[in-house]
Amino acid sequence: MKSEPADYSIDDLKRDKKTPWYGVRNYQARNYMKSMKLGDTIFFYHSSCDDVGIAGVGRVASKPYPDKTQFDKKSKYYEKRATIDTPVWMLVDIAFVKKFKKIVTLSEIRKHKALAHMKLLQRGSRLSISPVTQKEFEFILSLAHEK
């Protein structure tokens, strides 16, 4: 799950312990969140910054539920098609698990054959949420020397 650290970083999550992952306005990314289960593990990815890459680990801490910013007319995430009964955008809460001692950078991820098929590297890597396989997950943990 990507975030620009200038907006919300792994350190912010560490401080908050838990946060609703609001503001996703892309259907494919939303659908990935809708399929998440309580307790699923996620990578926290820093995008659009000096040190692009995976910064740490989080855990899905809620079932999917409506993103309340879609109902707020003053929010930039307001969605006029949404009603309380028929929300358009969903989210999950994400809890802090750990921050890597060293970011696993995008350029390092690109170096490894085992990670060549990561969804993150496809589609111009624009999607803010993309799935990771168990093997990819463990490989990245080993790159982070966390395993």
Add this chain to the structure above:
DNA sequence: GCCAACGTTGGC
């Protein structure tokens, strides 16, 4: 339903 124009994301 097609597609051009436009807006956004995100690496570099």
Add this chain to the structure above:
DNA sequence: GCCAACGTTGGC
């Protein structure tokens, strides 16, 4: 700041 790769919008 540039630009590729999308996704979205809206006229027809």
